Amino acid sequence: AGAAGEVSAPSAPLAVWPTRWEDRAAAMQFDVDEEDGDEGGADELLPFGSVVAVSGRSVRVTVSVSAALAARLPLWGLQLRGDAEWAVRAFRPKAVAILREGERALLQAELAPADGRGVPSAARLMRAVLLATPAIPARLR
Secondary structure, eight states, X not given: OOOTTOOOOOOOOOSSOTTTTTTSOSSXXXXXXXXXXXXXXXXXXXXXXXXXXXXXXXXXXXXXXXXXXXXXXXXXEEEOTTSOTTOOXXXXXXXXXXXXXXXTEEEXXXXXXXXXXXXXXXXXXXXOEEXXXXXXOGGGO
């Protein structure tokens, strides 16, 4: 512990709860209505990237956040091409490699389905949108 009078900085909040989707079905529903006010909730999902290349279970994604932050997220929600807006699948990114950091950050990762249903086809994964839960409540954003 620090000496008297020292102020310790709070620990950084988790960007995503590690167990966020473990007890939920593979397809989640979330509210897309803008009329609900600014009460952000645990069911709110925010886009942070998209898939740009696919080879088997391996994907390359561009992200609009820090590549290091995206690489540390325990789960990525993917809104697959051709699925309804509310249908989101959870995947655990494994062996994540940061290929480029900066404004157009690029990562490569192996996808492991969190629901055990297998990895979708390359055609459905291509241009999928990456989603995550917000790190802070909506009223503080």
